[in-house]
Amino acid sequence: MQEWHEIIIPSTPRARQQTEAQIMKIVGDRGFSEEARFSIKLAMEEAVTNAFKHGNRFDKNKKVIIRYSCNDKNFTLSVRDEGEGFDPSRIPDPTAPENLTLPYGRGIMLMNAYMDRVAFSPTGNEVTMVKENR
Amino acid sequence: MNAEVKALAGGKVGLVCLEGEIDFSVLPDMRTALDQAVASKPLSLLVDLSGVTFIASDGLGVLIEAQRKADDDGRKFDLVHPQPHILGMLRKTQLTRLFKIFGSVDDALADLG
Numbered sequence: 742m743q744e745w746h747e748i749i750i751p752s753t754p755r756a757r758q759q760t761e762a763q764i765m766k767i768v769g770d771r772g773f774s775e776e777a778r779f780s781i782k783l784a785m786e787e788a789v790t791n792a793f794k795h796g797n798r799f800d801k802n803k804k805v806i807i808r809y810s811c812n813d814k815n816f817t818l819s820v821r822d823e824g825e826g827f828d829p830s831r832i833p834d835p836t837a838p839e840n841l842t843l844p845y846g847r848g849i850m851l852m853n854a855y856m857d858r859v860a861f862s863p864t865g866n867e868v869t870m871v872k873e874n875r
Numbered sequence: 876m877n878a879e880v881k882a883l884a885g886g887k888v889g890l891v892c893l894e895g896e897i898d899f900s901v902l903p904d905m906r907t908a909l910d911q912a913v914a915s916k917p918l919s920l921l922v923d924l925s926g927v928t929f930i931a932s933d934g935l936g937v938l939i940e941a942q943r944k945a946d947d948d949g950r951k952f953d954l955v956h957p958q959p960h961i962l963g964m965l966r967k968t969q970l971t972r973l974f975k976i977f978g979s980v981d982d983a984l985a986d987l988g
Contacts, residue, residue: 754899779960782929783964786899790931790933793899835968841970842939842973843939844935844940845932847932847936848931848932851931851964851968854967
């Protein structure tokens with residue numbers, strides 16, 4: 742049975758840095774590979790940035806709820822914001838020729854590329870991702 | 876993150892050396908360094924990524940913005956020696972179609988002729 746941890750942070754840079762560092766230390770202590778650690782760090786950065794920027798719109802009074810579970814085999818991360826949510830299927834493909842020069846729009850694509858499983862809640866304001874420790 | 880801006884080849888080439896982790900918190904500093912290099916109007920601008928250990932999508936976006944500014948001004952904008960994880964990101968996002976990537980600053984300078 743997986744043990745879950747929950748951290749609720751305000752939409753501030755300091756709070757996110759401390760939380761991300763705390764989680765990455767746990768992942769490192771569990772012996773995750775360098776590739777897996779890079780993937781988790783990237784996916785977490787993208788998910789929390791989306792929660793701050795698009796979900797909570799940098800409102801410091803709004804919270805981001807981060808839940809994670811880590812064992813020797815896999816790491817699961819869930820990031821939820823207080824925004825209205827969105828439909829991830831409507832995000833344009835950032836690798837399409839007409840989108841390649843846009844300086845935004847790659848976060849979800851990178852989460853999908855680097856994590857083994859990615860799922861959004863029906864409301865779209867929560868993403869859950871899994872990375873296997875290979 | 877550290878950012879250092881240098882002039883090479885008698886000022887014809889601007890070199891921005893970025894080091895460390897490029898996350899959301901350092902984007903203003905990154906943007907400032909790149910803007911400074913673009914504003915000096917070199918014929919070509921190189922961004923040395925050999926010291927960058929992490930970059931998120933917004934950091935890639937800042938590189939794209941800088942390239943667009945350089946391109947609007949008729950100047951080249953190339954990347955130098957990204958570490959394997961960063962090169963992998965550039966490939967997965969297909970930004971290797973947008974950026975020319977050199978193995979070293981010397982290789983980039985040689986390409987300029």
